[in-house]
Amino acid sequence: MLKLYFLEVGALLSLIIPLLVDMETCPATGMPGMPGIPGLPGRDGRDGEKGEKGEPGRGQLAGSLKGQKGNTGPKGSPGKRGQSGEPGKPGLQGEPGLPGEPGETVGLEQQAAFSVARMTSEPPDKGAVILFTKVITDINGDYDTVTGRFRCRVPGTYYFVYHASLERKLCVLMKLDNVIMTTFCDFRQNLRQVTSGGLSVYLSRGQEVWLETKEFVGMTSKPSGYSIFSGFLLHPH
Template sequence: MFGCGVLGVSLVLCLSPMVSLEPCPCGGTPGTPGIPGPPGYDGRNGLKGEQGNPGMAMQSGMGMVQKGQKGDPGARGKAGKIGKSGIPGPAGVPGPTGPQGDPAEAEHAKSALVSAFSVRRATDVKPDRNTPVRFTNVITNINDHYNTLTGKFGCQISGTYYFVYHASSTLKNLCVSIMLDGQRLAGFCDHMVSTHPQQVSSGGLTVYVKTGQHVWLETDNNNGMYAAGERGDSVFSGFLIYAH
């Protein structure tokens, strides 16, 4: 009923006319497993896959991501270049009044606002016409405001001053003008008479003088001023009444 055939070397198949497979009763004993072969080589890299779809944006409050800890500060970088100056800001509010300063020394405070002089002409030579009359012998010259070289009083303190002169003359008429920076403020004349060849004249005025201005005396052609010691002197004086 059955036919058996051998195919190949070690396979024995039993063929049934019913096309059914069953163990062949004439099969041999299984052999010993073979030695494992060496590991195979890595396969080639596969093709790059397609880009995936964008992930969903994390919404606040979902609690899916935890905030990490604060990292250590980085190293300090180099100082940058100084930028351009900005536009000046508006003026600030005035600060409070400072404390009162210490009082100035009494002597300095007094001398700072004092100006006075009295000078005498120490020659009997007639003064030059239309030029400052020089009084070279100093009687008083506080703070040296009168210059004996130029014959002019130089104002250092603006204020009201009083200027006056007393002049001796002999054998010639005398006209004296009080000048302020080239401007004639007032003039005084004394004319000689035959019975009194020696005369004394005087004149004075009060005037406001600014710092930097000058005051002096001038004569014209009537320049009979002289100084002869015991017989008479010619004196020019001035002093500050009050500063302002």
């Protein structure tokens, strides 16, 4: 088909060219020639430059469309540690802690002795610790006049003794950490007298010794007479 097209074009050109030559050599003006055959389509031109970005659309449809939620991506790597913050304000003061264990005793502290008196006009309560509030001697401050107990700081063998003025029946217990070591009882009454008792016992650091009433509390009150509780270290261990 294309070959036939070129043959026809060639035949027309063979007729037109002699006429054109004659027109150039001949001064006379001839009739206008026929229009030529349209040429072949040219090749596509190069792509133009990229245009400027257009303005965002204002349609409601574009903003209302929402795609489906995608799958959760993999966990990222830990980020860098941030800077330390400023120190906070000081907190409230805590409650006092429990008392610590007694410390070791050395040198001149390897001794202990106390002697205290009961200086009250009221007899002791039944089944209660007997309080001796008047301190006569207390080398290391081992006897507590508030609790009525001797607390051992120097381990060793001690001797404890008490003397009580009485007018009625009296029973006194000597206790070591709530264990009854011995009982001293005098069942005379209506007769003023003095009764006493003593005991030697080994104590470890922190153990406590005290006197306690039993059934009868016939201690004589002030000013008829005084009662005294004493103790001292025989040999430290």
